[in-house]
Amino acid sequence: MWGKILGALFGLALLKLPGLLIGVLIGHWFDRAFKQQFEKNGGFTGLFNDNLDEQALFRYTTFATMGHVAKATGVVTSAHISQATQFMNQLGLTAAQQKEAQAAFRDGKAVSFPLQPQLNSFYQAYRRRRDVLQLFVEIQINTACVNGQMTAEQYALLQQVAGHLNFSSVQLDALILAFQAQSRFAGRNQPANSTRHSLADAYKVLDVAESASDAVLKKAYRKLMAQHHPDKLMAQGVPADMLEVAKRRTQDIQAAYELIKQQRNRSKL
Template sequence: MWGKILGALFGLALFKLPGLILGVLVGHYFDQWFQRKLGNWEGIQSVFGQDDEQALFMYSSFAAMGHIAKATGVVTKAHINQASHFMQQLGLNAQQKKEAQAAFRDGKAVNFPFKVQINEFYQRYKKRPDVLQLFLEIQLSIACVEGRVEQEQYKLLLQVADCLQISKNTLDQLLLSYQAQSRFQQNPGTAQEQAKSLLAAYQVLGCVPEVTEQELKRAYRKLMAQHHPDKLMAQGVPAAMLDVAKRRTQDIQAAYELIKQQRAKSR
């Protein structure tokens, strides 16, 4: 409301009637932006019972998911189901789900300040690189829900990575890992399917089949350390979001065990 009033006054003083109209329009967009920034923070913070830092994590995560899901112009049923499944896996209660859904809807809006939101998130967590990567992985989970990432979605993921000071190479490796994760989780039957599953396991760890035992173990330990729930909680990740890290460590562990078993058989 104050944005429209102040905009109208300044516009009228500077440019008479045309300035009044322009000032009201500019003030209207300011009011919308301010209400979204302030109103949603107060709402989600009170509902999740967290400090403003963790509320920022929750709101930014779901709003960015909504924006990436809408990147192609249409939010598919798969994206909606993935977001709902994600909320369910986090163990959110009815009111928390309502707030998460509101953040998701905010992100779908055409005028949603996507880069502004990600930059604000980065400023709060910039000294905690593991948290920044977890945030990027959360966005990958929605982008990869249909097994492929559309060009428009990839461009947004690049924006997220750029805002978080994560390299394009790291993004591409994570993307390959997430796409491989779904293949790895399938139950292989034929020898060909088993070979594909093994290759996917290497990709989950960010490795190639030719990697040495020492390099394989180093990659495994690095990933496990990055996704350790206790470490992430100490760095400000909301408790509800730790389930993402727990599932990721389970996949990393399973991929590593499969590779070790196959290598033991080949000796």
């Protein structure tokens, strides 16, 4: 229908009445061709299937790459297995989804796992959704830092992963530093007697200098919250059950921002 309408309007504007008739005819051909292609792709059901396929791709690539990162040192430790299991539990996966995730993790551990083709497929699906790609990289960084440290082999593999997803080494290093600061700030992977909320780490979580103005601080906070907002990521194709990572990240960002504001308000008294 829209092809006929637009064709008629353009034809009328260019050639008056003869153009109107020609435009309607061309628009009819366009509408018919579009309808055939749309039905060939499954109509509206096809649109939903594409979304489901993307979500399945996200899950599989996430857990398979986690397995590959865990095996980068040559052996998957009990800590990596425990972390992967804990991660699945945090996501609230169904029994069937947990089996799929475990199978993907095992696939990724294989030396012959085709990492590059898998990441290429993932990138093609999400290349216009930078925030989704960043969430994926952050999950892999979490896997590499399971014991609070990252081996040289895991770092080299993360560089490969980041490169396939169009992240530079500088950008990867910034994400690693932010993740490490976030872990310290939230008290994860730290001794029981360490400071739970470190002001220095709070600034690193927000990726701003301690000398940053209030305006710069607020801008950085809003940008990070927007990047990791669960509703936004779900709209961009991240499965709902994978959003726990983003929720934890936004909680840490919020807590870091509040701590800095409190400290600044005290200094003004």
